Amino acid sequence: MSGEEEAKMPEDKIAVYFCHCGSNIAGKVDVDKVVAWAAEQPNVTVAREYKYMCSDPGQDLIKDDIQKLGVNRVVVAACSPTMHEPTFRKAASDAGLNPYLLQMANVREHCSWVTEDRDEATEKAMRILNAQIHRLPFNEALDPIEVPVNPAVMVVGGGIAGIEAALKLSATGKKVYLVEKKPSIGGHMAMFDKTFPTLDCAACILTPKMSAAGKDPNIEMLAYSEVEEVEGYVGNFKVKVRKKARFVNTDTCTGCGACIEACVVRKVPSEFDQGLGKRSAVYIPFPQAVPLRATIDAANCLTLKGKKCKQPCVTACGPGAIDFEQQDEVLDLEVGAIIMATGFELWEPDQDPRYGYGKLDNVISSLEFERISNASGPTGGHIVCKNGEAPKSVAILHCIGSRDQNHQEFCSRVCCMYSLKFSHLIKEHLPDTEVYELYIDMRCYGKGYEEFYRRLMDEGVHMVRGRAAEVTDLAMSPEEEGRLIVKTEDTLLGIVRRIPADMVILSSGLSPAKDAKEVSQTFGFGCSGNGFFLERHPKLEPVSTVTDGIFIAGCCQYPKDIPDTVAQAGAAAACALALVDNPTVKVEPTVSYIDPEKCCGCHICVSVCPHTAIQFNEEKKVAEVITAACKGCGVCVAACGSNVPQQAGYLDNQIFAEIEGAMAL
Amino acid sequence: MTDQFEPRLIGFLCRWCSYNGADLAGTSRLKYPANMVPIKTNCSGRVDPTHILKAFKEGADGVLIAGCHPGDCHYINGNYRTAGRYPLMEKLLEQMGLEHGRVRLEWVSAAEGEKFQRVVTEFTEEIRALGPLGWGTQFHDEAAEGDAAEAAREAVPA
Numbered sequence: 001m002s003g004e005e006e007a008k009m010p011e012d013k014i015a016v017y018f019c020h021c022g023s024n025i026a027g028k029v030d031v032d033k034v035v036a037w038a039a040e041q042p043n044v045t046v047a048r049e050y051k052y053m054c055s056d057p058g059q060d061l062i063k064d065d066i067q068k069l070g071v072n073r074v075v076v077a078a079c080s081p082t083m084h085e086p087t088f089r090k091a092a093s094d095a096g097l098n099p100y101l102l103q104m105a106n107v108r109e110h111c112s113w114v115t116e117d118r119d120e121a122t123e124k125a126m127r128i129l130n131a132q133i134h135r136l137p138f139n140e141a142l143d144p145i146e147v148p149v150n151p152a153v154m155v156v157g158g159g160i161a162g163i164e165a166a167l168k169l170s171a172t173g174k175k176v177y178l179v180e181k182k183p184s185i186g187g188h189m190a191m192f193d194k195t196f197p198t199l200d201c202a203a204c205i206l207t208p209k210m211s212a213a214g215k216d217p218n219i220e221m222l223a224y225s226e227v228e229e230v231e232g233y234v235g236n237f238k239v240k241v242r243k244k245a246r247f248v249n250t251d252t253c254t255g256c257g258a259c260i261e262a263c264v265v266r267k268v269p270s271e272f273d274q275g276l277g278k279r280s281a282v283y284i285p286f287p288q289a290v291p292l293r294a295t296i297d298a299a300n301c302l303t304l305k306g307k308k309c310k311q312p313c314v315t316a317c318g319p320g321a322i323d324f325e326q327q328d329e330v331l332d333l334e335v336g337a338i339i340m341a342t343g344f345e346l347w348e349p350d351q352d353p354r355y356g357y358g359k360l361d362n363v364i365s366s367l368e369f370e371r372i373s374n375a376s377g378p379t380g381g382h383i384v385c386k387n388g389e390a391p392k393s394v395a396i397l398h399c400i401g402s403r404d405q406n407h408q409e410f411c412s413r414v415c416c417m418y419s420l421k422f423s424h425l426i427k428e429h430l431p432d433t434e435v436y437e438l439y440i441d442m443r444c445y446g447k448g449y450e451e452f453y454r455r456l457m458d459e460g461v462h463m464v465r466g467r468a469a470e471v472t473d474l475a476m477s478p479e480e481e482g483r484l485i486v487k488t489e490d491t492l493l494g495i496v497r498r499i500p501a502d503m504v505i506l507s508s509g510l511s512p513a514k515d516a517k518e519v520s521q522t523f524g525f526g527c528s529g530n531g532f533f534l535e536r537h538p539k540l541e542p543v544s545t546v547t548d549g550i551f552i553a554g555c556c557q558y559p560k561d562i563p564d565t566v567a568q569a570g571a572a573a574a575c576a577l578a579l580v581d582n583p584t585v586k587v588e589p590t591v592s593y594i595d596p597e598k599c600c601g602c603h604i605c606v607s608v609c610p611h612t613a614i615q616f617n618e619e620k621k622v623a624e625v626i627t628a629a630c631k632g633c634g635v636c637v638a639a640c641g642s643n644v645p646q647q648a649g650y651l652d653n654q655i656f657a658e659i660e661g662a663m664a665l
Numbered sequence: 666m667t668d669q670f671e672p673r674l675i676g677f678l679c680r681w682c683s684y685n686g687a688d689l690a691g692t693s694r695l696k697y698p699a700n701m702v703p704i705k706t707n708c709s710g711r712v713d714p715t716h717i718l719k720a721f722k723e724g725a726d727g728v729l730i731a732g733c734h735p736g737d738c739h740y741i742n743g744n745y746r747t748a749g750r751y752p753l754m755e756k757l758l759e760q761m762g763l764e765h766g767r768v769r770l771e772w773v774s775a776a777e778g779e780k781f782q783r784v785v786t787e788f789t790e791e792i793r794a795l796g797p798l799g800w801g802t803q804f805h806d807e808a809a810e811g812d813a814a815e816a817a818r819e820a821v822p823a
Contacts, residue, residue: 081705109690109691109692110687111699113694114695114696115696521736524739526775608746610738610740610743633707634710634711634743635743638713647707652715655706658704659716659725660719662704663675663801
């Protein structure tokens with residue numbers, strides 16, 4: 001059970017570098033004391049300090065000592081290895097030292113930044129550093145493993161982020177699979193009427209991109225499809241995609257819509273119209289859909305439900321594209337990188353019953369209003385109440401479900417702007433209608449946003465500073481009969497007001513998709529506290545995830561407006577391109593090795609390996625690691641009762657030495 | 666602070682979740698007691714009972730193992746192995762005379778800087794209350810008697 005004492009390399013010459021990191025470390029840790037102490041430690045040839053080790057002069061210190069002093073082991077006490085381990089390992093490598101003979105001691109994120117007392121911080125820094133000084137003699141030179149990279153990229157999600165990323169990648173000649181779970185690409189942007197602050201028509205700016213993506217020879221469009229399984233690793237992902245059956249042959253369907261006209265089932269609430277409009281069982285979600293192909297909804301089609309139907313759709317279809325026998329198709333695709341662009345869901349306002357959503361007529365969500373004001377929506381673009389009449393007064397309530405410890409604590413960034421946009425649209429359609437914006441703060445941070453707010457003020461929109469407390473139909477005076485009353489504090493006037501309205505729009509925030517957690521687990525990366533996909537670093541790596549080769553863009557990372565979404569999509573495409581434009585990529589060589597002389601053939605490691613990277617050699621009766629498949633978790637090492645597998649870079653001896661060093665002081 | 670018993674703790678952090686969670690506590694400047702030295706492995710599933718015993722033998726009073734939440738393991742189910750080993754190891758350590766609570770298993774995600782701060786703070790105080798373990802001195806004292814000392818001497822790597 002115990003590891004053997006490996007013979008130490010002759011003449012370990014360790015160099016210790018202690019970084020000040022400006023005042024980040026030096027402001028709390030007594031650098032002089034630690035460096036003086038370090039210089040005295042066994043095997044330490046030289047101990048230096050420098051203000052910014054990651055800078056060129058800092059890195060040169062390392063290189064010089066390797067070349068001039070024959071230093072053969074290096075520890076850099078500085079920030080987290082997630083920041084600069086690659087930087088320092090490259091510096092070592094450039095100077096001729098194997099990069100795996102360099103370790104970092106994290107004395108910033110794990111020490112100077114989290115410790116109040118200077119003495120305690122200094123002592124902890126010494127213990128952290130000592131652990132690495134003890135570990136280094138047991139480090140072995142390792143060579144990175146180069147694996148080939150598949151140049152294809154998969155983009156998951158066909159909203160504006162996914163479309164933009166796909167187009168950018170295609171422009172470089174790369175093959176892109178664009179996977180979208182709805183029957184058409186376009187996402188939420190396709191539902192909007194106008195976009196702030198320019199009041200561009202959403203469809204006018206989106207459809208050219210949708211059309212380009214649909215025609216692009218490098219983009220394989222997989223609409224009405226979902227990812228079921230992801231295996232593999234950077235450069236070599238294997239993805240199972242299920243193309244759901246539309247029951248329509250997409251090669252022969254021309255999207256003419258004759259089947260839709262003919263269909264006898266006509267009252268299915270339209271998802272695209274937020275349930276306000278109706279569609280048939282066979283449908284095209286909106287007229288500019290890409291791909292422009294019909295889809296039959298099995299839950300509502302009489303034939304597919306096993307009921308009797310004359311099938312007028314079949315009769316009406318010229319090319320004979322209807323196919324009730326169609327099956328789902330499962331594709332096994334191989335790609336080198338994946339971009340997640342799965343977007344958001346609107347926070348459902350019925351979660352806050354004070355506003356009467358779902359109970360009171362004419363209390364509507366923001367997406368419902370988009371569809372009402374959209375000329376191709378259920379009301380033909382006329383802003384009307386449920387009774388068909390134009391509202392004389394509209395109240396737009398900000399921060400529904402947002403900035404609220406009871407619901408979503410975070411601010412969704414776009415709601416103030418889309419609320420102002422709604423005010424403008426209402427004033428444009430109905431100049432005599434009173435419009436009230438009930439807000440906490442007006443967040444108009446973007447280009448042209450503040451100017452747009454000014455414009456709305458000039459258009460006579462009433463800006464009421466106060467978060468609405470409730471929406472009721474309980475009249476307290478004859479004037480209030482038959483109307484919705486919005487009760488709010490007006491903090492600027494210092495009074496509580498009851499604002500009469502015929503229509504109330506609830507501007508709720510953006511939520512992560514309900515299956516975001518599941519999706520993140522399928523692909524193998526994490527989510528942040530509020531449920532959105534987690535970026536690798538909030539400032540410096542906003543489109544990467546901790547899993548190499550998987551990138552994120554758009555609202556699935558965090559709520560943002562269209563300009564930022566498009567920018568992020570381009571950034572993700574660039575990151576993916578940087579990976580797949582190379583024939584190979586280096587992966588960490590921290591893989592497991594099983595000594596056939598010592599293995600007794602019990603199979604335990606074979607059964608615990610999460611990646612089925614260990615196979616049993618029937619001839620030799622021992623377990624063998626398939627190095628290319630090993631991801632370096634080390635589970636087999638801990639599982640083996642005879643301590644036979646060893647993980648390069650994380651040998652038992654290295655770990656024991658680290659423990660000894662940490663506890664020696 | 667000077668007369669109070671200061672626990673000496675080791676924390677095994679997995680590189681993908683808990684190590685990043687600890688980093689996040691750092692970038693957020695959350696303050697916690699300085700008693701724990703972190704040791705990084707790729708996966709919490711790499712942590713062997715011998716590592717835990719070694720830590721105690723070298724003088725640790727408590728050991729924390731922190732991994733990814735179930736379902737989130739970068740290596741799919743490495744953390745399930747950790748979760749499976751932990752109760753068995755607790756039983757083993759009990760037989761060696763170790764009080765319950767000296768080894769703690771926690772799931773800390775890369776986004777849970779605050780949780781990391783809370784866990785380290787709580788664990789430090791719990792071990793402070795349990796008092797020093799003293800295995801380090803027991804081992805070096807060959808004359809130390811009792812089943813616990815004997816069993817521990819047998820089991821731990823040199």
